[in-house]
Amino acid sequence: MHKVLKTVVDLFRRRNDDLITFDQDRYTRSINLKRHCFGEFSMANAQANAIMEDQSQVEVASQYALYLGVYDGHGGVEASLYVLNNLFNNLLRFAHENDDPIADILRNAVADTENGFLDYVENNIGLIRTIGKVGSCCLAGVLWNGVLYIANLGDSRAVIGSVVNKRVSAVQLTTDHNCNDPVIREELISLHPGDPTIVMEQNGWRVKGISMVSRSIGDAYLKRPQFLLPTYEEVPHPFDRGVLSAEPEMLTRVIEATDKFLIFASDGLWELMTNDEAVQIVHKNPRKGIAKRLVTTALVEAARRRGITYRAMKTATPGKETCVGRRTFHDDISVIVVFLDNKTPLFKKHLLDLSYRGSTNGSQPSAFALSGLTATESHSFTGDLKKSFIKRFKGSTSKGRSSQTEHLRHLYMGRIDSDESSQTESSVNSTG
Template sequence: MLSGFMNFLWACFRPCSGRHVHNGSDSGGRQDGLLWYKDTGHHYNGDFSMAVVQANNLLEDQTQLESGSLSLQESGPYGTFVGVYDGHGGPETSRFINTYLFQHLKRFTSENQSMSVEVIKKAFQSTEEGFLSVVSKQWTMKPQIAAVGSCCLVGVVCGGTLYIANLGDSRAVLGRHVKATGEVIAIQLSDEHNACIESVRQELHSAHPDDSQIVVLKHNVWRVKGLIQISRSIGDVYLKKAEFNRAPLYAKFRLREPFKRPILSSDPSISVHQLQPRDQFIIFASDGLWEHLSNQEAVDIVQNHPRTGSAKRLVKVALRKAAKKREIRYSDLKKIDRGVRRHFHDDITVVVLFLNSNLISRASSIRAPNVSVKGAGVNLPSNTLAPGPT
């Protein structure tokens, strides 16, 4: 039966070959089918590796690494910014975040003259408000944009301090060397906002005590209002502003009863960590990776292989596991085109940020050239809205 299903897929969908590829600014990345990767690069605090594999018809994951000045002022501070944006319902929100979030962060860092939790919160808030403005302007012509949203995972390394901010279920994991045993252990740095987590469901019930249906078990998956798994995001305006939860938005998204307070939140969970010499690297990845790899498995893969190509290696291990789950070969999985590929795995984005303790310990006022890298997928029009549900 599975063999017949695969034959049907290949008969209907041709593999992706010979397509043009769009790379981000100064990316220097390479393409292998639906896999884009940059094996190695340098940032203010060490080296990095980046990879993105596309599964959806339109790539909904976006990612960026910005290194150098974290401010609009020449005096700095200097450091490294990593963003992983896992979109849903379409690519509009993740693309918007990829364009504007870091610019907002630089503006507020300039105003504050330093990096801080408050600066990051303001950058998230301004990005949310900016996308709401886009939805308001496009609503009458493109109402479906109200149901487009994105998870948002950010890491900022500045002056020996690591800030982790998160909305949704992407994840940041630290690899830390343990001197006594010589092993490198995995430490999860980000809080996740997914209704499958009991504490998240309790948080939702506490915020909506009058709504017994705030979380619904649907097809063995916990969903907020039976629609979406995550409880925090950028976008998803239809679950934050009641005026957008009506026709002409698709009926399958609309709630039967009006709501008085936002159902989803755009308030990020932010943690602050003082980096130590034994902190080796940080893995930033969308949930497409963590669906197939545990935190420790991912850390072991990075630790036990050369740094070059670390992100690509993680993606390929995840893809091999995805293929094995469907009882097909990895070589056959690679032949399946975007769109159909989503039946086998999600878009997967990975950034591995290696930390050089000598560079970490230097002052954040020391100037360095700016580096800007953005992951890429198959080149498609930037204003194309995915037709399907979240």
């Protein structure tokens, strides 16, 4: 065999072997390819922590809309699970209650989710001493009538792949709210004048020497001083007001014909590849399983940096209690890849309103099913929702509410059941 041809064959074989290893890995999951009204999408994740702290979701409306979320938890899983179970439902509730622009509705939904989780912390800190230290990054997006709306807190990242003259380029849509960025450090210093310890170098730059991210959901002990307990020895200097923010960075982008796909991913991916590398992988490979391919490429790189193969690394136990724990190789990784085939919905292809979560392989009914976004003509996101909900609630009573309306109420209160229930997840669902 010709030397160059043999090299190509060997490379192809190794890549296929790595994908097989991903499928054999106990701590990975993927959804290879599903439809949404503007095209197709793929999801994948890999666990590194003792408990998977990343959460992700895709909410597919039968027409007009798509919701994406990646929630990178830290210090525990309670905050990211709370965001998973409440943010999307809060979004629909705010859309029902008023006619604000979508960006404002998304911002308000994030704020309500933050307040709900901090209330949860306040009510449970006596029972769960560490709950005040749990937080989550939050990357949430709504695709509606050819426009993408994003709210971002933390260092998860949204990147769009644009193709011009068959050449793909990466456009980073969000800012990484990470203290290793000097711009973020300057922002913190300007917000906290007179506090010389607002950013400290402690295994990298961190807020108060503790948090690498400057914005998050949760992290109550860095936002509300009443949660600062003596057991939280991580705080090297006292403070009298919050040092982390829950104000999301908001972005709106009209999807152009050159915008071909979108990548939403936690920082576990971006620590192991660049934006350009990620969009090249998506652009040059088959759609089916593309999110899995991105995560696999990251895992191969994580193993390579430690001088071993992915096949050897996959035997490591999650966590970082030992020098060979999975967390010593890489962070939790969550990836969603969304192909943007059409600015307008694919009316001829019937879709169900479905919800996909990174923690499960299947789907379940989405709250979109009750949102009114199934009409044959589009007017406005809030208008369609409001009309639908008024119609559904009209004439119902507390004694005789329909099963569909009752299900909607539970959805709004964060009680949606997942395919993979656990005591931890139900403990952080909103209780109204």
